[in-house]
Amino acid sequence: MATPARNHVWVGTETGILKGINLVKKQATNYTEVSSMNRGQEVTAMCFGDPQESEVLLGCRDGTVRVFNTEKSKFTEFHECGGGEGVFRGLGVLDNALVTCVESGLLKVWKEGSNENLEIQVGPEVEKMRLCEAQRHKVGTGGKENDLKIWDLQKPEQPIFRAKNVRNDWLDLRVPVWIRDLDFIPESDKVVTCTSHHQVRLYDPCSPQRRPVLEVLFGEDPLTALSITPDGRSVVVGSSHGNMGVIDLRKGRLLCTLKGNAGSVRSVQCHKSLPIVASCGLDRFMRLHSLNDKKLLHKVYLKSRLNCLLLTSQEKWEEEELTSIAAEDGKEEEDDEVWNKMETVMDKTISKKRKEAQETNVEDVSTENTLKKKKKNKAV
Numbered sequence: 001m002a003t004p005a006r007n008h009v010w011v012g013t014e015t016g017i018l019k020g021i022n023l024v025k026k027q028a029t030n031y032t033e034v035s036s037m038n039r040g041q042e043v044t045a046m047c048f049g050d051p052q053e054s055e056v057l058l059g060c061r062d063g064t065v066r067v068f069n070t071e072k073s074k075f076t077e078f079h080e081c082g083g084g085e086g087v088f089r090g091l092g093v094l095d096n097a098l099v100t101c102v103e104s105g106l107l108k109v110w111k112e113g114s115n116e117n118l119e120i121q122v123g124p125e126v127e128k129m130r131l132c133e134a135q136r137h138k139v140g141t142g143g144k145e146n147d148l149k150i151w152d153l154q155k156p157e158q159p160i161f162r163a164k165n166v167r168n169d170w171l172d173l174r175v176p177v178w179i180r181d182l183d184f185i186p187e188s189d190k191v192v193t194c195t196s197h198h199q200v201r202l203y204d205p206c207s208p209q210r211r212p213v214l215e216v217l218f219g220e221d222p223l224t225a226l227s228i229t230p231d232g233r234s235v236v237v238g239s240s241h242g243n244m245g246v247i248d249l250r251k252g253r254l255l256c257t258l259k260g261n262a263g264s265v266r267s268v269q270c271h272k273s274l275p276i277v278a279s280c281g282l283d284r285f286m287r288l289h290s291l292n293d294k295k296l297l298h299k300v301y302l303k304s305r306l307n308c309l310l311l312t313s314q315e316k317w318e319e320e321e322l323t324s325i326a327a328e329d330g331k332e333e334e335d336d337e338v339w340n341k342m343e344t345v346m347d348k349t350i351s352k353k354r355k356e357a358q359e360t361n362v363e364d365v366s367t368e369n370t371l372k373k374k375k376k377n378k379a380v
Contacts, residue, residue, distance in 0.1 A: 086104050126146060275291040
């Protein structure tokens with residue numbers, strides 16, 4: 001029976017490999033056979049399949065969704081989720097149904113055992129689709145010249161919120177729209193987006209206006225990924241040049257920067273309750289930073305260019321790791337006890353040969369002693 005995969009970070013790569021990282025043991029494991037890799041298996045979206053995090057879902061370039069079982073440490077299911085054009089820009093689970101969205105704007109809900117799947121056109125050139133953690137039937141989408149929309153999958157005819165672009169700039173020119181990532185603030189209806197024009201925008205669907213209620217500029221490079229901090233008061237953003245910053249969503253100011261990245265940041269995820277954030281990108285490193293003191297806690301080189309990651313929601317990593325090790329040791333002790341209780345069975349032929357060998361050794365010893373006595377008497 002395969003050993004359960006106890007990892008704290010799961011990473012999907014451009015080469016299609018699923019990597020698991022155990023930060024307590026400081027080791028990384030590949031869970032994809034290198035011989036079966038091809039360009040079509042590039043991982044472009046990831047999510048957990050259940051709240052227990054016993055399944056990791058991978059959305060691949062070839063339109064398939066692979067299901068990795070962490071308890072069995074192997075891939076158990078493969079789903080063909082074709083339709084539309086382009087790679088997956090979002091992946092989620094809603095009541096045991098898969099929710100996918102591709103670059104061309106086709107959002108589909110794949111109901112198990114049903115041929116009639118819900119389809120929604122959310123607009124072209126989609127860059128991101130994300131499900132709301134608190135209300136799973138709510139979905140946010142956005143992309144290039146495709147401003148933020150929030151959909152209710154129970155009433156999919158029209159979006160329940162459609163963002164409006166900001167006013168023209170000081171030259172009276174239209175401000176371009178290019179959303180790269182978005183996330184829902186916990187215990188709130190507000191949504192945060194980041195754009196290729198280095199803007200961080202906060203939207204409140206409950207307010208009368210559809211324009212952002214807050215806008216902050218970070219750096220001068222396109223922003224590629226974001227994640228909300230556990231307290232919901234700040235957002236961590238990453239750029240195409242490896243810059244990462246923590247922005248206060250209440251006062252609209254930069255709190256701090258997180259250093260160490262050397263390439264474009266492809267994915268950022270904050271822990272649900274601990275003040276830590278994981279990130280990965282084109283420099284092939286997975287990094288874990290502390291949000292309290294900005295320190296780099298872990299840095300793991302993973303050989304391939306990294307597209308996306310998942311950070312476990314468990315809190316007491318060391319205690320859980322020690323519990324699993326103790327359980328494995330206890331199982332080994334039980335096995336040893338079973339083997340020790342078994343009687344030793346000797347083969348008759350082997351025992352007979354051993355007896356003859358012992359008798360031969362006795363005869364050789366007696367002969368050697370007799371020769372020594374004769375030599376001694378001659379010498380005298």
